[in-house]
Amino acid sequence: MNFDTGSLTYDDKGLIPAIAQDVETGDVLMMAWMNAEAIRRTLETGRVTYWSRSRQAFWVKGETSGHVQEMVDFRVDCDRDCLLLTVRQSGPACHTHRRSCFYTAVRGGDEVEILAPMA
Known part of the structure; x- marks a missing residue:
């Protein structure tokens, strides 16, 4: 691997935010944290x-x-x-069994759930 993970800007705990986006729909699925080793493992295996x-x-x-x-x-x-x-996401991305972790919208000042859990 030639990518220099040291060139990234990490927080004080050595973490960087990572956003997962569905390649087919463009939907933002989730945000989680990675460190240099998680990045290395992801790039080497293709499994996030x-x-x-x-x-x-x-x-x-x-x-x-x-x-x-x-x-x-x-x-x-x-x-x-x-x-x-x-x-490429197989099944729900969110631990609540929804396709995306971003299932709550604020509309007219109110919170509205816009995605139901997947069956």
Whole structure:
């Protein structure tokens, strides 16, 4: 791997936000955190790997749920402090069983759920 993960801007915990976007629909699916090792693992395997802040452990998306994210493209923003991963998502991306974690909209000052859980 020739990509220099050290060229990225991480927070004080060594993490960088990573946004997952569906390659087919363009929908934003979720945001999670990566560190340099999670990035390396993702680029080497094609299976998106995040860093779980609550568990303090690596988290391969879909490893336990079966809702796998296969990386299609990996992008770095202009400030090098945020990542965009286009993915092929199998099943729901959100732990609430919705296609996207962004299922709550604010419309007219009220919160409205715009996505139901997947069957």
